[in-house]
Amino acid sequence: MRIGLATDEITYDEILLYSASESLDVKMDFIDLKNLFMKSSENIYEKIVKEHDLVMMVNRAISKNLRERSTEVFERAGLKVLNPYMVEYISNDKFRTKEAFRKFNLETVRYILLPDFPFSRRREDGRLRFHREKAKAIAKTIAREIGFPAVIKPIGGSRGKSICLIEGENDFLEKCFRYYKLYVNDWSERKIPEALHQCVSNPIGVFAEEFIPHPLDLRVIVSMRRGESPQYIGCLGRVGRKEEEIAKNTALGSIPIGIDLPEEYRRIAVDCVKAIVNYAKSFGYLVDYCLVGVDIIPRCDSFLxxxxxxxxxxxxxxxxxxxxxQVKTQLNKAIRKLASKHGRNLDAYTKDKDFKDVDNSLIEVFRKYREMEEYKNLVKASEEYLNVSKPEPNEVNTRVDYGINTRNAACIDIPYHIVHVMSSISEHI
Known part of the structure; x- marks a missing residue:
């Protein structure tokens, strides 16, 4: 019996996960989701399961839509998948996640989903057009229901992309008009944030949340197996450098730190996972296990x-x-080189000398980083801030990035944890 590792793109995380399976003597087969497809005449997914003798699958697809849909099909083929379909379904939608929190009586920021956009597509050519009156109505509703400042996000977005901070009704109208003026210069949709028009990551309408100024946010790693309470694994803090940085995300330049999380924050993170599991149960779906990142915003009104x-x-x-x-850039170059050299052969990746050298360089630069007085002072300041702030659960991430920052700043070895969990569950299948 084997465990499958499915993804649409090999990243550093997948290489580390495969390496952990080798170290623990667990058979793991790479499944390339780019080469799989769904058609009426044949279920390719069932064929893959039988060919590889799979009992479990770790789905690491970067595309949320592909991850959710392929997980659904893998489960229909009889596989246990990390993370399960309903965990993906709930967590990949910010509104659905907030509703799960609300149903479980978890206090979170005020939010609203308006089934309309200030931009729509013209039938004749598919280009976007700006509706000033719709924008006015949307701004008035946000002002009435949650107040300003507010943050507008794509309901299915990730990595802090396409987030708009809105200071007031006039600010919303001015930003929409400014985006539209940029757009008509070359008709590039990238000029208009996805949060403001209908697209794959934002299919329903404008999703707005109360804005909370915060110097850092927390990615809290939690795992769960059915019959057991969710388990707190560790926490990565993502720290901004100034108030104007709205999204605290390492992909956008935030500073990663390991945090000794207060008990109250750990409890909230665990409760968030319970909320997701119970929400899935309300649909008649029993979650056997999951491993997710719970994003929490520490709220404190003191600018000092x-x-x-x-x-x-x-x-x-x-x-x-x-x-x-600098080392991250070298690592990305090394992975691209490995891809052209070894294709999808993960076994060759883990044995490649150039990759090992860059990996060791990354470990060493983070070791120096953690030993710096400036780093220790930042950790101390952040932990003191948590002691005077209030945890506000925000989102749940089902595809946790763990290779660079979580592994080296927070010192959490998620690949080994995943392999241990999956192998222990497979023994009882």
Missing amino acids: ERRRVYEAARKISPFKDKYIE
């Missing part, structure tokens, strides 16, 4: 407290921006 964290973050920034980013 927030400023202390920003000041500490700016002192460590030069090292992070120069040395860590």
Whole structure:
């Protein structure tokens, strides 16, 4: 019996996961989702399951839609998948996640989903057009229901992309008009944030949340197996350098740190996973296990407290921006080189000397980073901030990025945890 590793793109995370399976002597087969398809005459997914003698699958597809749909098909083929379909279905939609929190009586930011957009497509050529009156109505509803400032996000977005901070009704109208003026210059839809028009990541309407100024957010790793309480694994803090940075995401330049999380925050993270599991249960779906990242915003209205964290973050920034980013660039180049050299052969990736050298360089630069006084001061300032703030659960991420920051800043070895969980479950199938 084998465990499958399915993805549409090999990243550093998948290489580490495959390496962990080798170290633990667990057979793991790579399944290339780009070469699989669904058709009426044949179920390719069932064929793959039988050919590889699979009992479980770790689905690491980067595309949320592909991950959700392929998980559904794999489960119909008889596989146990990490994460299960209903966990993906609930967590991949920000509104659905918030509804799960609300049903479980978890206090979160005020939010609203309006089934309309300030931009729509023209039938004649498919280009976007701006509706000023719709924009006015949307702004008035946001003002009435949650107030300003507010954040507008694509309901299925990720990595802090396409987020708009809106200060008031007039600000919303001015931003929409400014985006439209940029758009008509070359008709590039990238000029208009996905949060403001209908698209794959935002199919229903404008999703707005109350904006909470915060110097950092928390990615809390939690796992669960049916019959057991969810387990707190660890926490990665993502710290901004100034108040104007709305999304605290390492992909956008935030600073990664390991955090000793207060008990209240751990409890909230665990409750968030219980909320997702119970929400799935309300649809008649029993979740056997999951491993997710719960994103929590620490809320504190004192700018003085927030400023202390920003000041500490700016002192460590030069090292992070120069040395860590330099090694990350080398790592990405090495992975692209491996892809052209070895294709989809993960076994060759893990044995490649050039990859091992870059991997060791990354480990070493993070070791120096964690030993710096500036880093320790940032961790101290962040933990002191948590002690005077209130946890606000925000989102749940089912495809946790763990290779670079979570592994090296927070020192959480998620690949080994995944393999242990999957192998222990497969023994009882």
